[in-house]
Amino acid sequence: MRVMVLGGAGFIGSAFVRELNKRGIRPLVYDLLTYAGRLENLKDTDHEFVKGDIRDEKLQEAIAKYRPEVVVNFAAETHVDRSIYKPQDFLTTNILGTVNVLDASRHYNFKYIHISTDEVYGEECGNENSPLNPSSPYSASKASADLFVRAYVRTYKVEAIIIRPSNNYGPRQFPEKFIPKAIIRTLLGLHVPIYGDGKAERDWMFVEDTGRIIADLIEKAEWSGEVYNIPGGQRYSVLDVVKMIGEVMGREVEVRFVNDRPGHDRRYCMTTGLRYEVTPLREGLRKTVEWYLNNRWWWKPLIKDRFFVEDEPWSKGGVNT
CATH class of the missing domain: 3.40.50.720 (NAD(P)-binding Rossmann-like Domain)
Structure with missing residues (x-):
């Protein structure tokens, strides 16, 4: 094919x-x-x-x-x-x-x-x-x-x-996204910015x-x-995932709450008629953490990106928060 x-x-x-x-x-x-x-x-x-x-x-x-x-x-x-x-x-x-x-x-x-x-x-x-x-x-x-x-x-x-x-989520995800950002910033001894109250739920x-x-x-x-x-069928809040990342890494994740994102959806959720197996979240996070630990060559050139460094990078674009 x-x-x-x-x-x-x-x-x-x-x-x-x-x-x-x-x-x-x-x-x-x-x-x-x-x-x-x-x-x-x-x-x-x-x-x-x-x-x-x-x-x-x-x-x-x-x-x-x-x-x-x-x-x-x-x-x-x-x-x-x-x-x-x-x-x-x-x-x-x-x-x-x-x-x-x-x-x-x-x-x-x-x-x-x-x-x-x-x-x-x-x-x-x-x-x-x-x-x-x-x-x-x-x-x-x-x-x-x-x-x-x-x-x-x-x-x-x-x-x-x-x-x-x-x-x-998983290996090779750009560090602007939440899970790799949380893993890498924790490895570097930095806080992890969390929008609003951290209770936004994702699948x-x-x-x-x-x-x-x-x-x-x-x-x-x-x-x-x-x-x-x-759908992944695994709905957890951002704070739930941060806690799980810390448990997988065996270290404390420092959280800092920042102004919520404009128009931020509180949850995403889908149903489907398809049938398939998925990797449990904790196991997937373990594989993901191991990959970022073992492939620093991949992410080190990327962490100067403003969407990794700044807590609210969108706010610099003139958004009224």
């Missing part, structure tokens, strides 16, 4: 490439290598690579040359704080980039897997037919892209599905599980615009 992975040098994308390798598939990875997309994430994987932006014509050229049977799109701006700071990047990459991929699907007849997020449901516990109710510029851009996928299926008869994972999913489930769906999905939620 010829599989093309857009954003395959990112966090979930590179985990998916590893899963494809386990199944004997050598994919083509197409990635712009922005701040969170790194060739280091693809170390020890078997793949072809093309550097490029999903928003420009080079994507069409790469698809025309490679002729994929399946295209999986992980390429996106994903960090809510960054979307509050600069929403325009989320509009161009997440919406216009998706439309560019959909246009390619009309001409080259590949099956398209669009990777979305549980955040499109807002604070409601959504099933695959629930209305979309995004709260942030990030989730609004992903919800818009989802609607374009459904429109292209209806109007142009492209073969596509939408997959909505819950909050992923946690180990990234290797997500890669496996997406690969399974290639074989059994219906390609008529169906939506597939893949």
Whole structure:
């Protein structure tokens, strides 16, 4: 099977490439290598690579040359704080980039897997037919892209599905995200900033599980615009996870509460008809902590990023808190 992975040098994308390798598939990875997309994430994987932006014509050229049977799109701006700071990047990459991929699907007849997020449901516990109710510029851009996928299926008869994972964590996640930030800052003897009262609840999913489930769906999905939620089934508050990280690391995690994020959702929750096994959160955190402990070469160059260093980096963008 010829599989093309857009954003395959990112966090979930590179985990998916590893899963494809386990199944004997050598994919083509197409990635712009922005701040969170790194060739280091693809170390020890078997793949072809093309550097490029999903928003420009080079994507069409790469698809025309490679002729994929399946295209999986992980390429996106994903960090809510960054979307509050600069929403325009989320509009161009997440919406216009998706439309560019959909246009390619009309001409080259590949099956398209669009990777979305549980955040499109807002604070409601959504099933695959629930209305979309995004709260942030990030989730609004992903919800818009989802609607374009459904429109292209209806109007142009492209073969596509939408997959909505819950909050992923694991090795190679950029340190701006909560779990790697908490692990690394604790290793460095720094406090961990927590928004509001720390009781915001997320549904946690180990990234290797997500890669496996997406690969399974290639074989059994219906390609008529169906939506597939893949919740982790492990809902814990931010404070619960901080406590668990400290227990796994065997050291105290210093917490500092900071001003809550504008529009901050109190929970994310999904249901699904799919059946699969997931890694228990404590076990996944243990694997994640071990990886960051043993791969300091990977994260040390990244920790000067303002979204790692500052407690409220979005507030510098003129947001009225």
